[in-house]
Amino acid sequence: MTFAASNPKKEIRVNAFSLHSLVHHSPGMWRHPRDRSLEYNTLDYWVDLAKTLERGLIDSLFMADSIGVNDVHGGNLDTALRHGAQVPKQDPLMSLSAMAYATRDLGLCVTSNANHEPPYVFARRMSTLDHLTRGRIGWNIVTGFARSSVKVLGKDQVASRDERYDIADEYMDVVYKLWESSWEDGASVRDTATGVFADPSKVHRVDHEGKYFRVQGIHMTEPSPQRTPVLFQAGSSARGQRFAGRHAEGIYLSGPSKKVLTPVVAGTRAEAVKAGRDARDIQFFTMATIITGRTTREARDKYEDYRRYVTPEAALAMFSGWTGIDFSTYDPDEPIRYMQLDAGTSSALEGFTRLDPERIWTVRELALHNAIGGRGPVFIGAPNEVADALEDWVDETDIDGFNLSYAVTPEAYEDFAELIVPELQARGRYKTRYATGTLREKLGGRSGLLNERHPGAAFRR
Ligand SMILES: Cc1cc2nc3c(=O)[nH]c(=O)nc-3n(C[C@H](O)[C@H](O)[C@H](O)COP(=O)(O)O)c2cc1C
Numbered sequence: 001m002t003f004a005a006s007n008p009k010k011e012i013r014v015n016a017f018s019l020h021s022l023v024h025h026s027p028g029m030w031r032h033p034r035d036r037s038l039e040y041n042t043l044d045y046w047v048d049l050a051k052t053l054e055r056g057l058i059d060s061l062f063m064a065d066s067i068g069v070n071d072v073h074g075g076n077l078d079t080a081l082r083h084g085a086q087v088p089k090q091d092p093l094m095s096l097s098a099m100a101y102a103t104r105d106l107g108l109c110v111t112s113n114a115n116h117e118p119p120y121v122f123a124r125r126m127s128t129l130d131h132l133t134r135g136r137i138g139w140n141i142v143t144g145f146a147r148s149s150v151k152v153l154g155k156d157q158v159a160s161r162d163e164r165y166d167i168a169d170e171y172m173d174v175v176y177k178l179w180e181s182s183w184e185d186g187a188s189v190r191d192t193a194t195g196v197f198a199d200p201s202k203v204h205r206v207d208h209e210g211k212y213f214r215v216q217g218i219h220m221t222e223p224s225p226q227r228t229p230v231l232f233q234a235g236s237s238a239r240g241q242r243f244a245g246r247h248a249e250g251i252y253l254s255g256p257s258k259k260v261l262t263p264v265v266a267g268t269r270a271e272a273v274k275a276g277r278d279a280r281d282i283q284f285f286t287m288a289t290i291i292t293g294r295t296t297r298e299a300r301d302k303y304e305d306y307r308r309y310v311t312p313e314a315a316l317a318m319f320s321g322w323t324g325i326d327f328s329t330y331d332p333d334e335p336i337r338y339m340q341l342d343a344g345t346s347s348a349l350e351g352f353t354r355l356d357p358e359r360i361w362t363v364r365e366l367a368l369h370n371a372i373g374g375r376g377p378v379f380i381g382a383p384n385e386v387a388d389a390l391e392d393w394v395d396e397t398d399i400d401g402f403n404l405s406y407a408v409t410p411e412a413y414e415d416f417a418e419l420i421v422p423e424l425q426a427r428g429r430y431k432t433r434y435a436t437g438t439l440r441e442k443l444g445g446r447s448g449l450l451n452e453r454h455p456g457a458a459f460r461r
Pocket residue numbers: 063064065066111113141142143144145161233234235236237238239240241252253254287344345346347
């Protein structure tokens with residue numbers, strides 16, 4: 001299969017990557033005097049952040065989320081709690097309306113697990129948000145991996161990876177039916193003269209009877225600007241790629257080197273083609289952290305300053321949570337080896353093992369690397385050096401852009417807006433203003449709706 005060559009000068013897209021928690025990917029950094037992470041439970045923090053992101057013409061804020069806590073490390077929660085390592089963690093949906101109200105163009109993408117909440121309830125909430133934000137909502141579809149999530153949700157065990165994706169496939173059918181087929185275009189008449197709000201002949205009952213879900217009734221909200229939110233996905237196992245090839249419009253990736261991304265990008269594009277879509281119907285964003293200053297020296301000094309605050313033990317507790325492997329039992333100088341995971345995030349482990357076998361990571365190195373910015377690369381340098389690296393990653397791996405993690409927040413995004421954006425714009429690699437329309441249109445879609453090749457479009461009347 002040959003794909004259309006990617007445009008060598010394609011515009012680089014950037015999302016900001018965050019979590020409604022004290023710590024996302026930089027444990028310990030909340031103690032830094034310029035960091036505002038301790039305000040994670042205030043609207044002021046989130047609204048200020050959203051405005052900063054919009055100043056940097058960032059495409060969207062991607063809010064990670066999961067039910068469950070990092071309790072694998074040492075077999076308990078102590079390390080995670082002591083360092084606030086993604087616990088406590090709040091519901092990311094609550095602050096979105098406020099952020100939307102304070103901005104005009106920023107996309108707002110939230111993570112929700114297709115194995116947790118009933119699809120009917122979730123579909124209504126997303127439609128509501130898509131209305132309130134005038135079509136700026138995206139959904140990162142995840143299938144869950146923490147054993148602790150299963151316990152609090154009253155289930156006995158984690159379903160196998162394949163079954164979790166099977167459940168998610170059926171979940172998608174249900175939400176497509178609700179979003180795309182229940183209310184025809186023009187069903188809400190809103191006619192003040194006749195007093196008719198909706199035309200009952202254009203509002204249809206969904207009748208879904210499947211293996212995992214039974215839903216009968218109309219969608220409770222009228223169609224929102226995008227109907228289906230922009231769909232993102234972040235799994236990269238073979239089954240994950242198949243799921244993504246069918247449903248995703250954007251993929252979130254992670255990996256410490258270019259080498260580990262290329263096969264995942266190519267594999268998922270191939271899955272899209274197998275599902276009857278175009279290889280270019282999916283955009284790829286990889287996790288990265290930028291530490292920059294006006295000069296190389298300034299950037300390196302910043303990095304050295306940040307390093308004084310990191311908590312590698314907490315980073316290890318988080319990595320143990322993602323993979324399900326208790327790294328507290330390892331010698332710090334022991335090399336990390338690949339093993340088959342059913343409950344964990346395979347891409348997290350693969351990126352540090354078999355996808356780049358020439359690079360052997362020890363537990364100590366992994367902890368230090370993950371303590372600033374997480375599982376992606378850290379670009380440290382003056383704006384021209386960082387821009388070189390960003391261009392290089394996009395051009396070599398065929399990704400479309402980045403999810404910017406932070407070391408210190410909101411400093412990382414202020415620096416991006418002030419220093420990196422003008423550099424990328426001067427190279428013709430970054431927008432100078434937002435496109436008009438919904439999030440899907442801003443990301444290059446021809447309309448606010450799923451395109452005609454997407455399986456969700458088949459549910460339309
Ligand atoms: C960049 C990135 C972000 C992710 N964000 C989340 C998240 O917010 N919540 C979650 O439950 N899983 C998240 N995941 C995990 C994936 O959704 C997926 O469940 C996991 O990778 C296991 O699937 P796989 O075996 O197909 O890779 C993320 C993964 C990556 C690579």
